Amino acid sequence: MDLGSLLNALILGVSIASIWLIAALGLTIIYGTAGVINMAHGELIMLGAYSSYMLQFYLGLPYLLCLPASFVVVALVGLALERGLIRYLYSRPLDTLLATYGVSLVLMQGVRLIFGSDPKYLAVPEIFQSNVMLGSVSVSAFRIVVLLVTVLLVLALWLLFYKTRFGVQVRAVMQNKEMAAAFGINSGRIYMLTFALGAGLAGVAGALFGVLAIVLPTMGASYVVQAFLMVVVGGGSLAGSVVASGVTGEMQSVFAFFTNDTLARFIIFVLIVAFLRFRPQGLFAQSGARR
Amino acid sequence: MGNLYHNKIAQWVVYVAFFAALAIIPNMVGDSFLLNQFATYCVYGMLALSISLCWGFGGILNLGQGIAFGLGAYGMAMTMQMQSQTESNPIPPFMLNNSLDYLPLLWQPFQSTLLGLILAVTVPTLFCAAFGGIMFRARVSGPFFAIMTLAMLSAFYTIILDRQAYTGGVNGLTPPSAFQFAGVEVDPYSPTAYWVVLFFLTGATFLAKLITQSSFGLVTQAIRDDSERVRFLGYSVAGYETVIYTISGLIAAVAGCCWVMLVQYVSPAQMDVGFSLSIVIWAAIGGRHSLLGSILGALIIQGAQSYLGDTFLATWLLILGGFFIVVVRFLPNGLASLLEVALGLLARPDPTSSPAPDGGRPLPAE
Amino acid sequence: MSGLLEIQRLSKSFDTTKVINDFSMEVVEGTVCCLVGPNGAGKTTTMDLITGRIKPTSGKIIFANEDITAKHEHLIARAGIGRKFQVPAVLRDMSVRQNLEVAYSRQTNPFRNLLKFHKPGLTAKLDEVATLAGLTGRLKERAGILSHGETQWLEIGMVLMQEPRLLLMDEPIAGMTESEIEKTARIFKDLRKSATLLVVEHDMGFVREIADVVVVMHMGSLLAQGSIQEIEADLRVRDVYLGEQEVA
Ligand SMILES: Nc1ncnc2c1ncn2[C@@H]1O[C@H](COP(=O)(O)OP(=O)(O)O)[C@@H](O)[C@H]1O
Ligand SMILES: [Mg+2]
Numbered sequence: 070m071d072l073g074s075l076l077n078a079l080i081l082g083v084s085i086a087s088i089w090l091i092a093a094l095g096l097t098i099i100y101g102t103a104g105v106i107n108m109a110h111g112e113l114i115m116l117g118a119y120s121s122y123m124l125q126f127y128l129g130l131p132y133l134l135c136l137p138a139s140f141v142v143v144a145l146v147g148l149a150l151e152r153g154l155i156r157y158l159y160s161r162p163l164d165t166l167l168a169t170y171g172v173s174l175v176l177m178q179g180v181r182l183i184f185g186s187d188p189k190y191l192a193v194p195e196i197f198q199s200n201v202m203l204g205s206v207s208v209s210a211f212r213i214v215v216l217l218v219t220v221l222l223v224l225a226l227w228l229l230f231y232k233t234r235f236g237v238q239v240r241a242v243m244q245n246k247e248m249a250a251a252f253g254i255n256s257g258r259i260y261m262l263t264f265a266l267g268a269g270l271a272g273v274a275g276a277l278f279g280v281l282a283i284v285l286p287t288m289g290a291s292y293v294v295q296a297f298l299m300v301v302v303g304g305g306s307l308a309g310s311v312v313a314s315g316v317t318g319e320m321q322s323v324f325a326f327f328t329n330d331t332l333a334r335f336i337i338f339v340l341i342v343a344f345l346r347f348r349p350q351g352l353f354a355q356s357g358a359r360r
Numbered sequence: 361m362g363n364l365y366h367n368k369i370a371q372w373v374v375y376v377a378f379f380a381a382l383a384i385i386p387n388m389v390g391d392s393f394l395l396n397q398f399a400t401y402c403v404y405g406m407l408a409l410s411i412s413l414c415w416g417f418g419g420i421l422n423l424g425q426g427i428a429f430g431l432g433a434y435g436m437a438m439t440m441q442m443q444s445q446t447e448s449n450p451i452p453p454f455m456l457n458n459s460l461d462y463l464p465l466l467w468q469p470f471q472s473t474l475l476g477l478i479l480a481v482t483v484p485t486l487f488c489a490a491f492g493g494i495m496f497r498a499r500v501s502g503p504f505f506a507i508m509t510l511a512m513l514s515a516f517y518t519i520i521l522d523r524q525a526y527t528g529g530v531n532g533l534t535p536p537s538a539f540q541f542a543g544v545e546v547d548p549y550s551p552t553a554y555w556v557v558l559f560f561l562t563g564a565t566f567l568a569k570l571i572t573q574s575s576f577g578l579v580t581q582a583i584r585d586d587s588e589r590v591r592f593l594g595y596s597v598a599g600y601e602t603v604i605y606t607i608s609g610l611i612a613a614v615a616g617c618c619w620v621m622l623v624q625y626v627s628p629a630q631m632d633v634g635f636s637l638s639i640v641i642w643a644a645i646g647g648r649h650s651l652l653g654s655i656l657g658a659l660i661i662q663g664a665q666s667y668l669g670d671t672f673l674a675t676w677l678l679i680l681g682g683f684f685i686v687v688v689r690f691l692p693n694g695l696a697s698l699l700e701v702a703l704g705l706l707a708r709p710d711p712t713s714s715p716a717p718d719g720g721r722p723l724p725a726e
Numbered sequence: 727m728s729g730l731l732e733i734q735r736l737s738k739s740f741d742t743t744k745v746i747n748d749f750s751m752e753v754v755e756g757t758v759c760c761l762v763g764p765n766g767a768g769k770t771t772t773m774d775l776i777t778g779r780i781k782p783t784s785g786k787i788i789f790a791n792e793d794i795t796a797k798h799e800h801l802i803a804r805a806g807i808g809r810k811f812q813v814p815a816v817l818r819d820m821s822v823r824q825n826l827e828v829a830y831s832r833q834t835n836p837f838r839n840l841l842k843f844h845k846p847g848l849t850a851k852l853d854e855v856a857t858l859a860g861l862t863g864r865l866k867e868r869a870g871i872l873s874h875g876e877t878q879w880l881e882i883g884m885v886l887m888q889e890p891r892l893l894l895m896d897e898p899i900a901g902m903t904e905s906e907i908e909k910t911a912r913i914f915k916d917l918r919k920s921a922t923l924l925v926v927e928h929d930m931g932f933v934r935e936i937a938d939v940v941v942v943m944h945m946g947s948l949l950a951q952g953s954i955q956e957i958e959a960d961l962r963v964r965d966v967y968l969g970e971q972e973v974a
Contacts, residue, residue, distance in 0.1 A: 106503050157689060162503045163421050167644065168688040170637055174681025181674045294514050294633060301507055331522035338515035342508055346498050575839040582828045585817040592777060593888060594803035594831040603836045 077206040078326035079319060084212045086318025087219040091277065092292045093299035093310050094222060095270030101305035102239055102263040104162060105155060108169040110296060111289025112176035113268050117143050117275020118284045119180055122189045132193045132280075136218070139272040147268020151261050159260065173289070181286040189284040197280070215277050222270065226307055239263060298341050304351025312352055317341070365703040368573070375569065378652060379562045385554070392549035397666065399554045400622050401659045402561045406615035408642040408658035409561075409651055413568045414608035415640070416648030417577065419584030420601060421502070424509030426636035427516055428484040428609035432616025433626040434520070434527070435480025438470040440535035440620065445471075454533070458525035466526055473541065481613050488609030489602060496598035496605070501587065510633060517631045532627025539621045548622045557618045561655075564611045568651050571607065580604055641684050647696025657694065730755040730922050731776070731807075731892055736785030738768075738775060738946075745771050746782070747946040753892065753939075758914060758923045760933045762957075763943035764966060769926045770812050772943070773894050776924075777809050778802045790891065804834060808890030812897050812926070814877040818870035822861055822880055825869050826852050829884035851887060858913060859883035874901040882910075886917075893917065895925045899932055911935040930958075 096110045107113075120142040121135035130138060150172060158165040197211045230236035241249040242256045249256055274292075282288060299317065303309025317337055324333035345351075364370050382402070389395050407429060414420050441452050450471075451463055463471075470476040495508055520527045527533070539546045546553050571577050579600055582590045587597045620626050629635065639658075646657020661680065668676050687694055729752030738746040746768045753759045761769050774780045776787055778799040787795045794802050803809075817825050830848055833839055856862045859879040864872070869880060878901060885893055895914075899907045907929070914923055914936045927933050933940060933954065940957045942949040944966045950957055957963055 106507070154685065154689065163506065164688050164692070166421070166503055166506060167640065168685050171641075171681045171685035171688060174677055174684070178674045178678035178681065182678065290634065294510055297507055298511055301504070329522065331518050335515050335518040335522060338511050338518065342511050342515070345504070345508060345511075346494055346500070349498065349500050349504055570841060573843065575833070575842040575845060576836055578824060578828055579836075579839060581820060581824075582817050585819045586815065589811075589815045589817065590828070591799040592779075592803050592809050593829050593884070594800050594834045596798075596800045596834065596836070599836045603840070 073205055075323070075326065076204065078322045080203055080206045080208065082319035082322030083315075084208060084216060084318075085321050086315045087212075087216040088278075088281070089295060089299055089318055090311060090314035091215065091219045091222065091270075091274045093296040093303075093314060094219075094226070095267035095274070096296050097267075097300050097303065097305060097307060097310040098226070098263050098270065099267035100300050101307070102243055103155075103159060103260045104305075105159070105264070106162065106166040106169070106297070107155075107267070108166055108293065109150070109173040109176060110169075110267075110271055111291070111293030112173040112180075113143050113147065113271035113289070114275040114278060114292055115180065115284075115286065115289035116146060116176060117272030118191070118279030118288060119184065119189070119275075120272065121191055121276040121279055122284050125192060126189075132191065132197075135191075136273055136276045139276040140269040141272075143272025143275070144265045144269030147271075148261065148265040150268070151264040155264060156257065156260065173293075177286050177289070184286065186286060189279075191276075191279040191284060193280050211280055215281065218273065218277060222273065223307065223311060230307065235262070298338075302341055302344060302351055304353045306353045309351055309353040363700065363704045363707045365700040371569075375565065375652060379558070379565070382558055382561075386551040395551065395554050396549045396622060399548075399557045400619065401662050402554075402557045403615050403619045403622065404639075404642065404658040404662045405655035406557075406561050406564055406618070407612055407639045408646060408654040409565055409568060410608040410611035410615070411639050411643040412646075412648050412651050412654035413571070413611070414605055416643065416650070416654065417572050417584065418580050418601065418604040418608075419587075420605055421506040421640070422509050422605065422608065423506045423633070423636055423640060424513035425608070425612050425639050426631045426633075427509070427513050428488055428612035429616040429619070429636075430516065430520075430626070430628075430631035431484035431487065432480050432613030433620045433630055434533070434616075435470075435476065435483060435613075436539075436617040436620040437533040437535055437626040438467060439473055439476030439480060440537075440539050440624065441533055442467065442470045442476065443473060443540055444536050452533075454528050454531070455525055460525045464526055477617070480617050481610065484613035484616070485606060485610045488606045492602040492605035492609075493598070496601040499598070501601075509636075513631060513633060513636055517628050517633075520628050520631065528627075530628060532625065532629075534625050535620075536624075538624065546621060548624060553622060557622065560614050560618055564614065565651055565655065568607075568611070571604075572651070576600070576603070641680065643694075645684060645687050645694050647694035649693045650696035653694055653696030653699075729753050730790060731924065732786075732788040733772070733776070734786040734788065736772070736775060736787065737783045738771060738780065739783050745946050746775065749785075749943070749946060749948055751941050751948060751951065753922055753924050755891075755922050756918060757938040758918055758925060758936050759939045759941060760937040761924060761926045761941050761943060762928070762930075762933060763949070767943040768946040769943055770896055771946075773809060773896055773924075773926065776802075776894060777807060800834070803831075803888070803890075806891035807894065808885040808888040808892070809894040810878075810881045810885050810896060810898055812900075814874070814881045816869045816872075816877055816880050816884065818868070820869060821865065822856075822867055822869055822872070823852070823865040825880055826855060826861075826865075826883055826887050829887035831888055851889075855883045855886045858886065875903065875906060878902060879906075882913075890921065892922045892924065895923065895927075897926055897928065899927065899929060907932060 092114065095113070096107060099105050099107050117139040120139045124130040124135050124138050125132065154168060154172070155165060158168055193211065197214055199210050200207045201210050201213060230239060238249070238254045239259055241252065241254055242259045246256045278288065278292070299310050299313045303313040320337055321333050324336050385398055386395060389398065407425060411422065411425055414422050445452060451461065469479055491512060495505055500508060521530055538548055546556065579590065579595050583597055583600055591597050642658035642661050643654040645661065646655065647653030665676055691697055693700070731753040733749060733751050736746050736749045737744065749768070749772065761772065763769055775782050778794070778797055782795065786793060789805055789807060792805065794805060817828065827848065830845060830851060833842065833845070856865060859882060861876065861879060861883060864876065869877070872880060878898060882895070882898060899910050902910065911932060914925070917923060925936065937954050939951065940954050941951045942957060942963050949966065950960045950963050
């Protein structure tokens, strides 16, 4: 066995991990705070890709500006979703799961009716299309962009949750809603904002995935199960999702190196089920975790 | 007079009438293609029934019913595939295309039709018993169990996709000829095939109905209500959950066998997350607490879907998704609860004349 | 003579706080034992430990000469311990009759119950318990709509349907009227003929009425044990417990 190519696999694993992590970030925030299992997360990612496509196609927005713009667009969609539906279902976790699956159907088919089923493509600046040498591995420059955006977002979220008043309020609501209410924290508002934030993060992920792959109405479906497992394995905390994505991303890459991509995915699914059997609360259980 | 909807005798009458109506369909439908379609709807009905039993009565949301259905379907397809292999030509063509020049151990039992059928039903059932047993014993429940079933379903999906030489990969299996049993060929477009499916649907439904009305059903209902409390009454919650989940899986496995008999085809698409979720949608819209409601949900939704055809598929799915949201939000027991309310109104024609016996403040005990 | 239930040097910590601290007691068969103590003394936690809901950090629980410390909840229940919770826990979506029926758990095997439609002895037992609990007229109601007092009675009824050897009652008379309390005292004294009771209660009048033995808990430890007269004369008990009563 050749050590060099194993090293390549490890480097590739970082990239896979960053993709899985950015797909899971929004879901982590929403699940961690409100306990909502948002099955429409994949479709929010898809909406992020389509909003980037539209902004580029109709307004000629440069790609890098599409990222924050997609955040805003999808966050607004998330806000509407929370106000119109999710907020009535907080006490019924199974029903939120199902209702958000209904939402995912509506979003997917709605987009299909508007844009058709043919793929769309996002244009990116020339330099992102080149390849970069990392040690002995050649990695597409865009994957590095994804990695950087992921790191930046994780840092920003960490600051938001641990260094701001909003973060304190969120954590108070997570631990004890009634107690938080006694301190004048409006948990409904916190839930609303975190849901919008989570949706916006999905929007950013979509703007990135639209470049990594093609933009299709069905593109979200392929991310949602994987993203969920990252969140559940992590236990719903930011650090948990980072570690879970990191470990599984590396595993995926290394297993794929010895076998192939599909079989590696299978092994990871089985390992995750086994892991959750023994640690249903995930890697880092939150204090006052709901379940 | 109580609400007719809750009257056990009335329920049995309606069930018998429903299956009698299904039984006369072959006499009414001359088009054998249409009859085959009806039979596949009955298979979907069986799947919805299995979800109603597990989720509606047991409170266990299973988003991975495609596992049992798919394993059953693959078992049946393997059996049928081997029926068309001969002594001189024992290896299915797709294996040869994948440069496999011997019959793998996994396939050998399917050379016998009887053994193949037994495996097609027992393997998924035993899988459910093992998986359910492990999960429920660890007290994985609610949304967590739902996510675990999703993960497991995805695992099966990927492994079947990956092991192309053994499973046909993304193309799946397409047994070239109809299923033969005891020397008789079961033409999928014949009334016989329809009868076979109807027989299993009827059997499964009556079995499920009996179970829900038995002591077991009562305990299961109690577990759905408050599983924590039921433990202190001496019942093994994990045991009950495993049994109901396994029975539900058994029904889905039988449905998988029937389905392949009808369409002579199986692929990983049957283990796709979307398909398993649509089973849940049928049951939810029809009414998950009602076995018959769930079956009807499947018949109506799948019937409408194929009636509208591919041209309107996106529109239809959009409407279905929207309707599903409405049902989850406002009608937790689906369309069946509309009937319940209507019959409830009939039962008490003049609610103003007498004070509602159960609506007002409860009286003190003494 | 050894007790039906023996708690030996039981301790339980949550994170770093020691909630039960080297607590021992025993309940003799055919008696009514009252467990008293100020709020937060650890009475409910003790019941959680006995019924297996939580596992102790150290110590042993022996029931009918059998170590049940490590057993699962349902096995402890099957061994013959029934429990009424402090916050009444009934099956709210089911009818009163169904609640009582489920609690009649002579047969707990899922396979045996699968196609079982008739439980021998159920009707007679259900009539008896429903009458005792004053719920005969309410059998068809959904348990969720019962008043607090009725819910208490229903849960007591469920414990009786279980026919346990040892009944654990966590604050059974909370929310009951004066006459209901008297009736409960009568029923409990009656039950002593066929079963053993461990009752957590604040109401000293009620305790005086029913208790053969009183055990006083304070901050997770045994403070005093004896007849009601001995306990009421005990100065330490007055300090920690009766003092608190005046405040409450
Ligand atoms: N799960 C738990 N985690 C942490 N502390 C607990 C937990 N359960 C109970 N306690 C603490 O244990 C103490 C005893 O509680 P409890 O047994 O309910 O008291 P009692 O029933 O005597 O009023 C209380 O101080 C309570 O806060
Ligand atoms: Mg207490």
